[in-house]
Amino acid sequence: MSQLVLDKATIKFGGLTAVNQVCFELEQGMIFGLIGPNGAGKTTCFNLITGLYKPTSGSITFDGHDLSQYPTYQIAALGISRTFQNIRLFGSLTVLENVMLGTYLRKESSLASALLHGGRSIGDTSRKREFATNLLNVLGLGDLLHVRSRDLPYGKQRRVEIARAMATNPKLLLLDEPAAGMNPQEKVALMEDVKRLRNEFGKTILVIEHDMKFVMNLCEQIVVLDHGEEIARGLPAEVKANPKVIAAYLGE
Amino acid sequence: MVASPPVSKSNPVAKSLVSGILSAVGCVALAFLVQYISGQFLSSYANGLVFQAATFVTLAVSLNIVNGITGQFSIGHYAFFQIGAYTTGALSLLFWKKFQGAANVPMQEDIWIVLMMFFGIITSAFAGWIVGLPSLRLRGDYLAIVTLGFGEIIRISAENFTFMGGATGTKIAPEKTVVWLAWLLAFAAIGLSRNLLKSVHGLAFLSVREDEIAATAMGVNITRTKVAAFVIGSAFAGAAGVLYAHQQTFISPDLFKMDGSFIVLTMVIFGGTGSITGSALAGASLFYLPEALRELPPVPFASLVGIVLGLIATIGALKRYSDQSHAKTSVKAATMIGIIVVGIVFMAILGKLLSFVPSISAHAPIQGSQLRLVVFAVTLIVLMLFRPQGVFAHHEFSWKWLRSVLARVLPKQKEGLSS
Ligand SMILES: Nc1ncnc2c1ncn2[C@@H]1O[C@H](COP(=O)(O)OP(=O)(O)OP(=O)(O)O)[C@@H](O)[C@H]1O
Ligand SMILES: [Mg+2]
Numbered sequence: 001m002s003q004l005v006l007d008k009a010t011i012k013f014g015g016l017t018a019v020n021q022v023c024f025e026l027e028q029g030m031i032f033g034l035i036g037p038n039g040a041g042k043t044t045c046f047n048l049i050t051g052l053y054k055p056t057s058g059s060i061t062f063d064g065h066d067l068s069q070y071p072t073y074q075i076a077a078l079g080i081s082r083t084f085q086n087i088r089l090f091g092s093l094t095v096l097e098n099v100m101l102g103t104y105l106r107k108e109s110s111l112a113s114a115l116l117h118g119g120r121s122i123g124d125t126s127r128k129r130e131f132a133t134n135l136l137n138v139l140g141l142g143d144l145l146h147v148r149s150r151d152l153p154y155g156k157q158r159r160v161e162i163a164r165a166m167a168t169n170p171k172l173l174l175l176d177e178p179a180a181g182m183n184p185q186e187k188v189a190l191m192e193d194v195k196r197l198r199n200e201f202g203k204t205i206l207v208i209e210h211d212m213k214f215v216m217n218l219c220e221q222i223v224v225l226d227h228g229e230e231i232a233r234g235l236p237a238e239v240k241a242n243p244k245v246i247a248a249y250l251g252e
Numbered sequence: 253m254v255a256s257p258p259v260s261k262s263n264p265v266a267k268s269l270v271s272g273i274l275s276a277v278g279c280v281a282l283a284f285l286v287q288y289i290s291g292q293f294l295s296s297y298a299n300g301l302v303f304q305a306a307t308f309v310t311l312a313v314s315l316n317i318v319n320g321i322t323g324q325f326s327i328g329h330y331a332f333f334q335i336g337a338y339t340t341g342a343l344s345l346l347f348w349k350k351f352q353g354a355a356n357v358p359m360q361e362d363i364w365i366v367l368m369m370f371f372g373i374i375t376s377a378f379a380g381w382i383v384g385l386p387s388l389r390l391r392g393d394y395l396a397i398v399t400l401g402f403g404e405i406i407r408i409s410a411e412n413f414t415f416m417g418g419a420t421g422t423k424i425a426p427e428k429t430v431v432w433l434a435w436l437l438a439f440a441a442i443g444l445s446r447n448l449l450k451s452v453h454g455l456a457f458l459s460v461r462e463d464e465i466a467a468t469a470m471g472v473n474i475t476r477t478k479v480a481a482f483v484i485g486s487a488f489a490g491a492a493g494v495l496y497a498h499q500q501t502f503i504s505p506d507l508f509k510m511d512g513s514f515i516v517l518t519m520v521i522f523g524g525t526g527s528i529t530g531s532a533l534a535g536a537s538l539f540y541l542p543e544a545l546r547e548l549p550p551v552p553f554a555s556l557v558g559i560v561l562g563l564i565a566t567i568g569a570l571k572r573y574s575d576q577s578h579a580k581t582s583v584k585a586a587t588m589i590g591i592i593v594v595g596i597v598f599m600a601i602l603g604k605l606l607s608f609v610p611s612i613s614a615h616a617p618i619q620g621s622q623l624r625l626v627v628f629a630v631t632l633i634v635l636m637l638f639r640p641q642g643v644f645a646h647h648e649f650s651w652k653w654l655r656s657v658l659a660r661v662l663p664k665q666k667e668g669l670s671s
Contacts, residue, residue, distance in 0.1 A: 052467055084469075090462035092646055095457070101455040105471035108288050111480060114451035115444045117272060121451045168471055172273035 003028045003204055004080075004172060008058035009048055010065055018044045019056065020228040026172070027073065031198055031205045033201050033219030033236075035212075037249050042208045043085050043230040047172050050082055051075040062172070064086040079171035083161040083178060085208070091150035095141060095160050098149050100125075102167025138191060139163045154181040159190070166197065172204045173197065179214050187211065191218050212250070224249065279439040280432075280640055287431035299429060301543065303499055305536045307435035307492050312519040312535030313441040313528060314488035319517070322451070322481035324387050325396045328403030329516050332486035334381050334508035335406060336372035336493025341416055341503050343371060348425050348626025361426040365433060365498055369576035370490045375376055376490020379406075384482030410505040414666045421504020429499045437495065438532070441488045445528045461526075511625050515542070517591060518628045522635060524642025530650035548620030554612045556601025556623075563630060566595030571637045613667060 002025035011019045019041040026032055034042050047053045051072040060067045067075055081102075090098050107128075109120040113245055136142050141159055144152065149160055158178055165173055175194070179187045191214060197203045209215045215222065216236040224232040224239055226248040232239050239245055290302040294362040315329045333344065344364075351364055383402050410418040459467035460477050468474050497503045519538050523530025551559075569591050575583055595604050607613045645651050 003644070042543055052465065052469070072468040073471050073473050076469060082469055084466065088463045088466035088469075090459050090466065093462060095302040097455055097458075100452060101459050101467075102470055104452055104456050104459075107452050109451070109453075111453050114453035115484070117443075117450065119266070119269060121447075121453070122267075124450050164470065206422060 002026060003063060004049070004159075004206075005061040006049075006058070008180070009055050010047070010162070011044060011053055011059055012056045013047060019048060019055075019225075019226050020216065022225070022228070022230050022232065024233060026204055026206060026221050028171070028204055029198065029202055031194070031207065031219050032205060033215045033222040034208045034237075035210070035215055035222060035226035035229075036223065036247065038226040039227075040249075042225055044174055044228075045225070046176055047081055048168070049075075049174065050080060074118045076168055076170075079169075081165040081166050081168040081170035081172075082174035082176065083158070083176055085176040085180070087154075087157050087161055089149040089157055089161060089164070092148060093137065093148050094146050094153070095128070095163075096145040097130055098160055099136055099167045102126050102164040103128040105168050111186045132163075132184075135163055135167055136160075139166075146184060155186045158182065159193075162193075163196075166201075170203065172206065175205065175207045175209075176209055177210065177215060179209055179211050187214055194218060254643050264644065271286070275443070279436060279443070279611040282441065283432040283435040286435050290431050293626075294407070296429075299431065300499065301540065303434050304539055305430050306431070307496055308501075308516070308535040309438040309532045310441045310488055310492040311516045312523065312531040313438070313445055314485045314492075316520050316523070316526070316531040317448075317457075317527060317585070318481050318485040319489075319520050320531065321454070321461065322457045322478060323444070324481060325392055326383075326387075326399040326477055326485075327396050327513050327517050328383070328399035328401075329485070329489055330508050330510070331383075331399075331403035331406040332376040332379060332411065332489035333493040333496065333512070334505075335376045335486075336369075336490030336496035337500075337503050337508070338413075338416060338493075339375045339490070340494040340497050341607035342369035342423060343368060344424055344426070344498075345416070345422065345490075346653055352426075361428045362430055362433065364426060365428065365430055365494065368498075369437075369494045369553055372490040372494035373387050373487045376493065377487040377575060379490075380482040380484075381479055381485025383481035383486070384668050387478050387482065402508070403510055407505045407508055407510075410508075417504065419505060419507070423500055424497050424500070424503050426498060426666045428503040429493055434492070434499075435616070436496050437488070437491055438631075442528055444484070458526075511628075513630055514625070515539075518632055521642055522630065524644035524646060525640065526646040527644040527648055530644030530647075531643055533649065534643070536629075538631075539640075542621070542624040543622040545623050545627060548623070550617035550619050551668040552603075552607065552613075552617050552621075553615035554607035554609070555603035556618050558601075558606050558613065560601030560626070560630075562595055562602055565598060566592060567634060567637060569595070574638070589610075591654065 004026040006019045006022050006024050008023055009019055010017065010021055022045065026066045034045060036042055044053065048055055049067070051067060053069060054068055062075070062078055062080060065078055070078065090101065094100075107124060108131060109118070109124040113121040133142070133145060133188060136145060139159055139162065141156070141163060144156065150155060152160065158181065160177065178194070179190055182190060194205060194207070195218065198205055207215065207219060222234065222236055223230060223246050224242070231244045232242045232247060240250070286302065290299045293300065311329060311333060315326065318324050318326045346366060383399060386398050390398055412415065416422045444612035448457065456467070456472045456477050459470065459472055460474055464474055481512065500507065519534040520531050522538060523532070523608070531585055573587060573591060574584070574635065577587070579587070
């Protein structure tokens with residue numbers, strides 16, 4: 001069964017239909033690409049899936065749950081996590097604190113225990129710190145633990161955002177232009193890491209990205225949007241050869 | 253998935269229990285020590301100041317939970333303070349005499365006040381919950397206006413609360429300045445804030461301040477977190493209000509005017525929003541400012557206008573100079589002192605000139621106590637211009653922090669000397 005199902009998902013902002021009758025399904029453990037020209041509605045799809053926007057019509061189902069019934073923070077608890085196109089790290093917190101926040105969903109101690117510095121809270125927090133540290137090491141950020149996230153270069157910030165999203169232990173990871181602002185070496189490293197997140201941790205991954213080389217090499221299936229509508233879907237090679245896609249997006 | 257939970261060698265539960273008990277006992281002991289010293293060696297006026305210092309530490313540190321840590325711009329903190337005071341006011345009017353008659357025990361008054369703190373916490377926390385609810389939909393300025401309005405509603409309701417003397421107010425019994433409780437409360441506010449920031453829960457509070465959208469996408473229940481911040485913050489303010497009422501011996505709506513909220517807000521901003529120690533130190537020091545102003549002789553109106561205008565000009569000049577000059581630190585400091593001296597002369601001349609303007613010289617002199625808002629406003633403006641992040645910014649005061657600051661400052665001076 002598909003993990004995520006968009007069924008005629010539609011959202012209108014006044015007169016503008018940003019996402020129009022979009023249908024696609026993601027299978028567990030695959031890497032999907034979502035591409036299209038600027039303003040095609042890709043980020044809006046992420047906002048719909050994570051519940052920041054509610055669809056005007058149509059439905060989005062995740063693991064059998066109708067997501068329109070859940071507020072964003074509960075959708076995160078169901079197992080969907082994301083990064084943001086315009087990075088949204090907690091700027092004045094350190095890298096480690098940003099990633100530790102990702103574990104908040106799996107907290108094992110109450111607010112009262114935290115306020116009283118109870119043993120539960122201490123143990124919980126130290127386990128989460130350990131977890132976040134390990135995760136950052138895995139993602140090659142181990143030497144930046146105590147740097148304020150605002151002070152990091154762009155490429156590193158994108159990585160920290162991925163680490164923070166991973167810390168929620170999601171089933172589905174949504175990456176919005178993860179390679180934007182990265183240099184070619186960073187992009188190669190990122191691609192390897194995204195593959196590892198799938199191979200080693202079994203995450204389903206949906207990536208928005210404008211860098212075609214990156215998308216074509218990484219993704220196993222690609223959905224193309226234009227003006228809020230799905231214009232193509234399929235294997236990278238098929239999508240690349242699709243005349244509609246070439247006309248709307250790839251050119252030449 | 254990535255990490256297996258570590259097997260910690262020392263038992264954190266036992267360790268925390270021991271350190272928790274030790275620090276609690278330490279705080280109680282310290283609080284009694286302060287009470288003893290202050291009661292034995294200080295005048296009753298100074299003893300009152302020691303009490304008030306603790307009250308304002310509690311107010312500033314608890315507002316910091318809402319404003320600094322959670323980023324919800326609340327400017328009605330005094331309302332919760334007032335709710336605490338009025339809770340004990342009402343209950344004491346009704347039941348204190350009976351309690352006094354029924355339970356003849358040592359420290360009878362202190363016990364009653366502790367009991368009242370419990371009720372004050374409940375009523376003010378409930379009010380905090382009510383005010384916290386609209387904050388879910390409102391942001392920034394709008395929330396500020398709601399909290400401000402709430403403060404006024406509480407104050408005006410009190411004016412019409414005839415049982416408590418309406419606008420005139422009412423006497424409170426027992427009359428007692430409980431220094432040890434006030435300090436214990438301040439320590440508790442500091443300790444709880446610090447504990448919070450050391451936990452994953454604390455990160456959730458901070459994440460709401462930093463970026464609500466990212467926070468909610470990471471699974472933080474924004475609603476619950478904001479309301480919790482309001483409830484915790486107002487509970488402390490309410491408890492402080494209970495103590496304050498018994499210290500003041502007479503409470504009236506006038507005691508809780510809006511400017512009190514602004515003063516507490518100034519303390520939080522001054523200390524550095526988010527910094528617990530910053531708020532605490534600002535609370536313990538700035539509260540004295542209005543007291544000190546009361547001692548000031550009346551100032552002629554012309555001089556006051558001269559001072560304010562001169563101050564604005566001086567601050568503007570200093571800001572402009574410090575932004576644009578790239579001179580050496582020593583040269584810069586000397587020039588800035590020069591600007592200040594010129595500014596003071598300018599103030600004096602301006603004040604003298606203005607005294608020849610009939611409509612200004614006819615104005616009655618201004619009392620020091622009328623100046624408190626002016627002084628706090630000027631403090632805030634200076635702060636916003638020169639150090640918008642507050643004295644301590646988001647740092648906590650610690651010896652490590654002090655060393656790192658010194659390390660940053662000292663080599664600079666060496667450079668200045670050698671070149
Ligand atoms: N909250 C909103 N209110 C009004 N219009 C919106 C809103 N969010 C998105 N839109 C509009 O919806 C359209 C799709 O935007 P979206 O951000 O999803 O594009 P995108 O495919 O992610 O583009 P890009 O590649 O530039 O990131 C745009 O025309 C945008 O202006
Ligand atoms: Mg986008």
